[in-house]
Amino acid sequence: xxxxxPSTPPASSPARASPxxxxxxxxxxPAGRAGMRRARRRDRRVxxxxxxxxxxxxxxxxxxxxxxLGSTVLAHSRTAYLDGLLRVPLDRTADGTTGGAAGRxxxxxxxxxxxxxxxxxxxxxxxDALSVEGVTTLRPIWMAVLAxxxxxxxxxxxxxxxxxxxxxxxxxxxxxxNLDVSGRDLAAVASDAAAAGAREHLPGPRRPxxxxxxxxxxxxxxxxxxxAKRIDPPPSPxxxxxxxxxxxxxxxxxxxxxxxxxxxxxxxxxxxxxxAAAWCADAGFWPYAEIALDSLVTELLRATTPTxxxxxxxxxxxxxxxxxxxxxxxxxLVARHAVDAHRxxxxxxxxxxxxxxxxxxxxGPHACPGARLARAQMADTLAALAPYRPxxxxxxxxRRSALPGWAALILAPTR
Numbered sequence: 001x002x003x004x005x006p007s008t009p010p011a012s013s014p015a016r017a018s019p020x021x022x023x024x025x026x027x028x029x030p031a032g033r034a035g036m037r038r039a040r041r042r043d044r045r046v047x048x049x050x051x052x053x054x055x056x057x058x059x060x061x062x063x064x065x066x067x068x069l070g071s072t073v074l075a076h077s078r079t080a081y082l083d084g085l086l087r088v089p090l091d092r093t094a095d096g097t098t099g100g101a102a103g104r105x106x107x108x109x110x111x112x113x114x115x116x117x118x119x120x121x122x123x124x125x126x127x128d129a130l131s132v133e134g135v136t137t138l139r140p141i142w143m144a145v146l147a148x149x150x151x152x153x154x155x156x157x158x159x160x161x162x163x164x165x166x167x168x169x170x171x172x173x174x175x176x177x178n179l180d181v182s183g184r185d186l187a188a189v190a191s192d193a194a195a196a197g198a199r200e201h202l203p204g205p206r207r208p209x210x211x212x213x214x215x216x217x218x219x220x221x222x223x224x225x226x227x228a229k230r231i232d233p234p235p236s237p238x239x240x241x242x243x244x245x246x247x248x249x250x251x252x253x254x255x256x257x258x259x260x261x262x263x264x265x266x267x268x269x270x271x272x273x274x275x276a277a278a279w280c281a282d283a284g285f286w287p288y289a290e291i292a293l294d295s296l297v298t299e300l301l302r303a304t305t306p307t308x309x310x311x312x313x314x315x316x317x318x319x320x321x322x323x324x325x326x327x328x329x330x331x332x333l334v335a336r337h338a339v340d341a342h343r344x345x346x347x348x349x350x351x352x353x354x355x356x357x358x359x360x361x362x363x364g365p366h367a368c369p370g371a372r373l374a375r376a377q378m379a380d381t382l383a384a385l386a387p388y389r390p391x392x393x394x395x396x397x398x399r400r401s402a403l404p405g406w407a408a409l410i411l412a413p414t415r
Contacts, residue, residue, distance in 0.1 A: 026288065026291055026292030026295050026348060026349055027291060027292070027349065029284065029285070029287045029288055029291075029348070029349070032284065035282055035283045035284050036282075036283050036345055038282045038283075039278065039279045039282035039283040040345065042278055042282055042392070042395060043275060043278065043279065043303075043304070045395070045397045046275065046397045046398070046404035046405055046406060047308075047404045048397075049397030049398065049399045049404075050397065050398065050399060050400075050401055050403070050404045050405070051404070057074075058074065058076075058309070058332075058334055058337070059342075061074050061076065062076045062334070062337050062342065064076065065077035065079060065080050065321045066080040066320050066321045066322070066323045068323060071326075071328065071329050071330060072329070072330045072331075072332060073320055073323060073325055073329055073330070073331050073332070074332045074334065075320050075321065075331060075332065075333045075334060075338075076334050076337040076338070077321055077337070077338065078338045078339075078356070078359070079321045080320045080321035080323075080333075080338075081333050081334065081335065081337075081338035081359065082338075082359075082363055083318070083319065083320040083321055084310075084312060084320050084331045084333040085310075085333060085362060085363050085364065085366045086363060086364050086365075086366070087318055087319070087320075088314050088316075088318035088319075088320060088325055088331065089314065089315040089316040089318065090312050090313065090314065090315055090331075091312075091313045091314065091315040091328075130369050130370055130372060130373050131372075132372070134176075135372050135373050135376050138172055138175060138176060138373070139376065139380070141171055141172050141175045142168045142171070142172045142377055142380065143380060145164070145167050145168045145171050145172075145183075146164075146168065146380065146381060146384045147384075149163075149164040149167055149168070150164065150384055150385065150388075153385075153388040153390065153411075153412075153413045154388075154413075156412075156413060157412075158393055158410050158411060158412040159410070159411055160408050160409065160410055160411075161273065161274045161277050161406075161409045161410075161411050162270065162274050162398075162405075162406050162407065162408050162409050163408075164273075165269060165270045165273040165274055165381075166183075166184060166187040166188070166191070166266070166270050167183055167184050167187070168183075168269065168273070168377065168381070169183070169187055169265060169266040169269035169270055169377075170182070170183030170184055170185070170186040170187030170188075170190070170266055171183025171184075172265075172269075172373075172377070173186060173187075173190075173261070173262050173265045173266055174186050174228075176261075176265070177225070177258045177261060177262060178229065178230045179225060179228040179229060179230065179258070180228050180229075180230050181224060181228035185224070186224065186228075186262060186266070187266050187270065189217075189220055189221045189224050190221055190259075190262045190263050190266040190267065191266065191267060191270065191401070191402075192217045192220070192221075193214075193217040193218050193220070193221040193259075193263055194263045194266075194267045194401070194402035194403075195217075195400045195401055195402050196210070196213045196214040196216075196217035196218070197214045197217070197218065197263075197402065198401075198402035198403075218259070221259050221262065221263070222256065222259050225258050225259045225262065229258075264370070265370060265373070267401070267402055267403055268306045268307060268370075268374065268403065269374065269377060270405060271304075271306045271401070271403040271404065271405035272301070272304055272306040272374065272378060272405075273377070273378060273381050274405065274406045274409040275300075275304040275306075275404075275405060275406065276297075276300040276301075276304055276378055276381075276382065277381070277382065277385060277390070277409065277411065278392055278395060278406070278409060279300055279303060279304070279346065280296075280300070280382060280385070280386075281390055281391050281392045281411065282392065283345075283346070285300075285346075285348065286385070286386045286389050286390075287386075288348040288349075289382040289383050289385070289386035290383075290386055292348050292349070293379050293382065293383055294379070295348040295349070295351045296348040296382060297375050297378050297379050297382070298348075298351045298352070298354075298357045299346035299347060299348050299351050299352065299357075300346055300378065300382075301357065301360050301374070301375070301378065302339045302340075302341055302346065302351075302352055302356070302357045302360055303341050303345070303346040304341070305335050305336040305339060305341045305360050306360070306374075306403055306405075307335060307360070307403060308334065308335055308336040308341075308403075308404060309332055309333060309334045309335060309336065310331075310332075310333040310335060310362075311330065311331070311332055311333075312330070312331040312332075312333060313328065313329070313330055313331065314326065314327055314328065314329045314330075314331060315327060335359060335360055335362075338359050339352065339356055339357065339359050339360055340352070340356075358371070361374075385411070387415075388413035388414070388415060389413065389414045389415050390411035390412060390413050390414065391411065391412060391414050392409065392410070392411060393410040393411065393412045394408070394409075394410045395408070395409050395410070396408045396409075
């Protein structure tokens with residue numbers, strides 16, 4: 001076990017959540033210690049509920065930068081995380097990885113299992129679809145969902161933010177992928193596929209029949225995507241559910257890739273938005289949504305780290321923070337620990353440096369192309385909730401989800 005934390009990790013360009021975000025340090029909003037403890041205690045429940053054995057193991061070994069357990073290497077420190085992403089050749093199709101599960105369950109030909117020019121071409125096409133212009137085109141879609149689904153708060157009634165997030169994520173993704181399907185239906189099927197597939201590529205015991213269940217769930221998603229595919233581009237911008245005139249992207253003639261993108265976009269959004277709102281409610285962060293939205297989004301994405309770990313398999317020998325890695329070794333890259341989310345509370349008045357905060361989206365060629373979309377959706381959701389200063393009435397962790405999150409988060413307005 002070896003490998004210290006670096007003092008200055010490689011920089012990565014952050015995405016801005018709002019063009020009007022402040023460039024100077026935001027004013028501090030007092031957050032009581034009791035509220036911060038309540039926020040962290042509540043957020044910890046999503047980890048203990050979803051994958052208790054796995055996260056107990058990660059907690060027990062996080063004091064070391066890197067830990068080898070047989071053929072598995074747990075990379076905790078920032079150095080180890082970056083080495084695992086950037087300095088060890090990775091097998092994109094191996095069993096026990098996200099790429100292997102995606103390729104096996106949706107027929108291959110995805111971003112994960114492409115190499116060379118094919119991989120770079122697909123990533124460029126996806127980056128174009130999620131560019132500033134692409135996100136700007138999609139924004140009216142999720143803003144319409146927020147306007148409709150948050151309306152009960154104006155009359156003093158509670159909402160389930162998990163249900164709202166699923167509607168927002170599914171409707172936006174349907175528009176992005178040019179699908180004629182209910183956003184809520186797409187979100188439900190994509191969530192089922194991710195939950196079933198998680199048992200295949202996350203470390204830990206596999207239940208009998210898990211692979212068959214994952215394949216069946218993926219088949220349902222692929223069938224829905226194939227059946228819902230529009231032949232012609234949708235008309236110019238209009239009302240919900242999904243006709244924003246989204247420009248063509250790399251997914252337009254590839255249902256397998258579209259299914260994989262739906263799983264990624266929907267599940268990360270449904271995990272992230274309710275957890276961020278719960279932090280705001282418990283820690284008293286709502287004022288930051290009005291005075292320092294960009295910093296608030298940065299810190300909440302760091303604190304929640306919606307994809308807390310990345311399972312990978314080494315394709316060749318290398319080192320991770322000084323620990324030798326051999327071909328075939330399983331790597332568990334713990335993003336949550338690399339950005340200090342486990343021990344440093346979010347502080348919008350003093351956000352983490354961009355080169356640290358951006359690691360929640362990966363790094364280098366393995367950076368998530370959806371970072372801009374994720375930040376924009378979180379910014380708009382928190383800004384829409386902030387005037388009501390909602391509090392958490394009840395929260396139920398999701399015990400079967402692919403990513404740590406809430407099955408229900410009931411918010412009620414306080415003003």
